[in-house]
Amino acid sequence: MSLSRCEAGYFIQGVFCEICIPGGWSPGGFRFECSPCRGMPENGKGEYTDYGSKVQACNYTCGLGVPNVKSNPHCYDPFNYALQFFGGVRGMVMILISVILCALLLLLRSRGKMGREVARQPLNAMTLPGISFLEPHRGVLRRFCGRLCSRIMPGSFDGLQPQLRRSLSGGEAERRPVEMQLPKEKLPFHVCRVYFHGDNRSQSPWFLDEHLPASVEQMVGPEQWQRLAAAASALAGIPVWEARKEAALGVLYPPLEPLYARQR
Known part of the structure; x- marks a missing residue:
């Protein structure tokens, strides 16, 4: 058993202090294990990166083929990332409806203008x-x-x-x-x-x-x-x-x- 308390990011392992692996954190003291980290998205697209995390919100990164975590904190895949950029499914539906309405109004305006020109x-x-x-x-x-x-x-x-x-x-x-x-x-x-x-x-x-x-x-x-x-x-x-x-x-x-x- 360790005779002294461990620093933050470490836990007691026998008579020595061991560093927490990625995915675990410790505030230090007389702890015999690291607590699991929080904050990474639950979609399985990210992974924790830092050893010896001192806070519960550990650093993580998104996997391969996924936009960088700095602009994509939820680690969305490319399709969902682009979808979220326009406000998600609801935003895309609203944009599509707006485009259709604008096209109809422009068509009606064009037909009215042509009719007046002919008249x-x-x-x-x-x-x-x-x-x-x-x-x-x-x-x-x-x-x-x-x-x-x-x-x-x-x-x-x-x-x-x-x-x-x-x-x-x-x-x-x-x-x-x-x-x-x-x-x-x-x-x-x-x-x-x-x-x-x-x-x-x-x-x-x-x-x-x-x-x-x-x-x-x-x-x-x-x-x-x-x-x-x-x-x-x-x-x-x-x-x-x-x-x-x-x-x-x-x-x-x-x-x-x-x-x-x-x-x-």
């Missing part, structure tokens, strides 16, 4: 020299043209038929066959096909230029055109509250702004 691009269904026309095949423009035509008085285009006859005199009917397709009763619907400036957004609403295009001077008088432009611009105007709502959506949740504008 405001002039089509070649009808074209006169110097002016472009937009066929109202899309619902929003069709409704707009219907409301615009209903607002214009039926007598706004009276006296147009003689002007059409004069415009087709002198062999001009052969050179300009498109004008022959514009009888008086159909003219308001064709005027609705004129390309409107703007993109139907709060920053740039649709409006019709008050200047009479040279290509329709023989068909529409300046006063009639100005009356049409005023009615169209007033009808296409965007209320202040709607513009503020669109601006608020652009700040709070930008993906919803184009979807809201698309519903207009």
Whole structure:
């Protein structure tokens, strides 16, 4: 039996003090065995390294093929280590859901942007020299043209038929066959096909230029055109509250702004 007490990290072995092997520790004194160390993960991926540990939390290292213990204190294998880096299984699920939602929102925004681009691009269904026309095949423009035509008085285009006859005199009917397709009763619907400036957004609403295009001077008088432009611009105007709502959506949740504008 040892005649003196052992130092920390040692235990009594016969008449001498023996050092604790890795995995054991001792506070010293008259102890006949080392106590087991604590702190190493229980997944079996680590091992204790130090002899003569003086505290219960002994030093350990992770095994081969496992990230270093300094950045991987739980000795996770490479797959679980990468998984824990993103917050575990729950974190990976949340990231996956977020990616899917962002992809769907971007897809909806892209489709809405493409729809608006197509809606405001002039089509070649009808074209006169110097002016472009937009066929109202899309619902929003069709409704707009219907409301615009209903607002214009039926007598706004009276006296147009003689002007059409004069415009087709002198062999001009052969050179300009498109004008022959514009009888008086159909003219308001064709005027609705004129390309409107703007993109139907709060920053740039649709409006019709008050200047009479040279290509329709023989068909529409300046006063009639100005009356049409005023009615169209007033009808296409965007209320202040709607513009503020669109601006608020652009700040709070930008993906919803184009979807809201698309519903207009």
